[in-house]
Amino acid sequence: MEKTKPGIARACTYLATLAMQKENNISLPPIRSLARSAGVSFVTMWKALQRLQQEQGIVVDNKGNRRIKTDNQCWSSGRRESASASETTFSKGTTGSWRHIAEKLYRDIVSGRYTGGEKLPSCKELQQSYGVSFATLKKALASLINEEIVEPHTNGYYIPLLTGSTGHARIVAIACGWEDGKIWVDHQDKSYFRALESECIRMNIQLDVIVYFRSHDRLRFVHTASKTDYDLNDRTILGYIFIVANLDSAPEEVLERLVGMRRNVAVLDVVGGWKVPRCAQGSRLVQFFTTTASMLPAKRVAQYLLGRGHRRIAFFSPFHRALWSQRRLDTITEMFDRAGFPRGVIPFVQNGYAYQWDYLKNQEHDEDIRSLINQYAEWKKEAHAEFFKRFGNLGYSIAKYITEWNCASGEIYEKMKPLFEKALDNRTITAWVMANDFAATIAIDFLKEHKVRIPDDLSVISFDNTLDAMEYQLTSYDFNNHGIITMMLRFIVASHTIKPARHGGCIEVDGTLVVRRSTSSVAASNTPVAAVGARPVGLPAGTAV
Numbered sequence: 001m002e003k004t005k006p007g008i009a010r011a012c013t014y015l016a017t018l019a020m021q022k023e024n025n026i027s028l029p030p031i032r033s034l035a036r037s038a039g040v041s042f043v044t045m046w047k048a049l050q051r052l053q054q055e056q057g058i059v060v061d062n063k064g065n066r067r068i069k070t071d072n073q074c075w076s077s078g079r080r081e082s083a084s085a086s087e088t089t090f091s092k093g094t095t096g097s098w099r100h101i102a103e104k105l106y107r108d109i110v111s112g113r114y115t116g117g118e119k120l121p122s123c124k125e126l127q128q129s130y131g132v133s134f135a136t137l138k139k140a141l142a143s144l145i146n147e148e149i150v151e152p153h154t155n156g157y158y159i160p161l162l163t164g165s166t167g168h169a170r171i172v173a174i175a176c177g178w179e180d181g182k183i184w185v186d187h188q189d190k191s192y193f194r195a196l197e198s199e200c201i202r203m204n205i206q207l208d209v210i211v212y213f214r215s216h217d218r219l220r221f222v223h224t225a226s227k228t229d230y231d232l233n234d235r236t237i238l239g240y241i242f243i244v245a246n247l248d249s250a251p252e253e254v255l256e257r258l259v260g261m262r263r264n265v266a267v268l269d270v271v272g273g274w275k276v277p278r279c280a281q282g283s284r285l286v287q288f289f290t291t292t293a294s295m296l297p298a299k300r301v302a303q304y305l306l307g308r309g310h311r312r313i314a315f316f317s318p319f320h321r322a323l324w325s326q327r328r329l330d331t332i333t334e335m336f337d338r339a340g341f342p343r344g345v346i347p348f349v350q351n352g353y354a355y356q357w358d359y360l361k362n363q364e365h366d367e368d369i370r371s372l373i374n375q376y377a378e379w380k381k382e383a384h385a386e387f388f389k390r391f392g393n394l395g396y397s398i399a400k401y402i403t404e405w406n407c408a409s410g411e412i413y414e415k416m417k418p419l420f421e422k423a424l425d426n427r428t429i430t431a432w433v434m435a436n437d438f439a440a441t442i443a444i445d446f447l448k449e450h451k452v453r454i455p456d457d458l459s460v461i462s463f464d465n466t467l468d469a470m471e472y473q474l475t476s477y478d479f480n481n482h483g484i485i486t487m488m489l490r491f492i493v494a495s496h497t498i499k500p501a502r503h504g505g506c507i508e509v510d511g512t513l514v515v516r517r518s519t520s521s522v523a524a525s526n527t528p529v530a531a532v533g534a535r536p537v538g539l540p541a542g543t544a545v
Contacts, residue, residue: 007040011048014038028066031307037131042303043339098139101132105140109149109159110498111509112486117161120150149497162203162493170206171492172232173241176249177211181224189245189270195485196241212254219253232261239264239492244274252277259286264495266488269293269506273323287491287498290506291479297463298328300513301433301477302335305461309522310431312344314423316443317435318412320349325435332433346429348419359411413442420446430522431459437466440474455520465514473517480511
């Protein structure tokens, strides 16, 4: 085995240890689990496995499972060569490992994995969960006690309650909307408000949801329930959660108003790329957070596809004018480049659109659609409730089609169809990565029309993990909306427990890739695998990795 980098040497040493412990031809755990146990990155472990496959110390069966061949000579030579490199690497990792575990525990606590007011799992359970020694765990817990993240008790460690009895204390959630109090967000963004409401109920804090809009050249703030103007300076307000889902709605002016209230402001940047306005620069009262615009989701998707043997994939986006779409493509491309596949990601994107409503602009029927919407709104105000009772769900169905975001589905399908056809002609592509679940459902419908079997002929993977993903059995990244909301609430009521992001950037929280039937492995090879004709084996539905 030729000399290699310390990280790969560490991974090879760990695999050699497994080879000594295991019987011949025993299946290995998933790459993510191996990487975590060895203390290396996913890509590093993947490269080590690829190298050992070439040495025939590891073989891949027809189901895509990796198996150890303990009788191969590469293990003894690999151990001898990597011993010196791994020894220094492990000694380095040991001195700083408790800090690493403390950081992981901190992230899990502030993102809501462990609930405030409750006891942490026992030290034995934490040792198993994080793969560390008792001494390392105790050092990590001691540092968290100093930071007031956990509290020691005679029977274990507890997470302090964020608030006690708060009386009439309230938190204000603000988003762009209309005069009737409706929020300008799509179905995915509404989950933030559901998670926020749930946590506020648990914390015994009142939640007021406010929409802002411009009326007669004046910025107005209206309560979604009462439809009346809202006083942002009420003395019972603990802080503000500002969800930015539309950059066309003057969010800088809103943030400037909130900063002037001298209370904590947690800003959730949904669209991505919103630079910190001057009014918030250097302010300890303002912290930006993000999930959808983070690079972590795209990294997880790329790592998963590389681990399943995909070497050439397509990336589709109907909304590539949006920065979150561009960031996902750039990150996946970078991950494939680093793994040794510089042209492994082929983009098929629409650069002129950022939202579904953009597809209704500059169309011949644009005025007709808007006229229909206005007429429907007027008719709805005047119509008697008995009309809806008489016709059952008809009124609701009309309202869903006209008022919700899916009204542009037909236009998006027509724009994306030529891109789908072009990608389908390229038989070296083994997986389609869709910008979000909405685009994925359109792609799956197209593939079914063309008799493409999923995942036998082609794997499909996406982002958002909506109900559509479950219904279509689509592998999709779950953004952990509950985790980001929990961190934002912590910043409002206990800001000292939230570490600021580096260089004044956004605080991110990692989510989970939920693996369903739309993805599977391809044969491990250094050459591209034809998309149609292979029959790989996938993971069980609903598996989270």
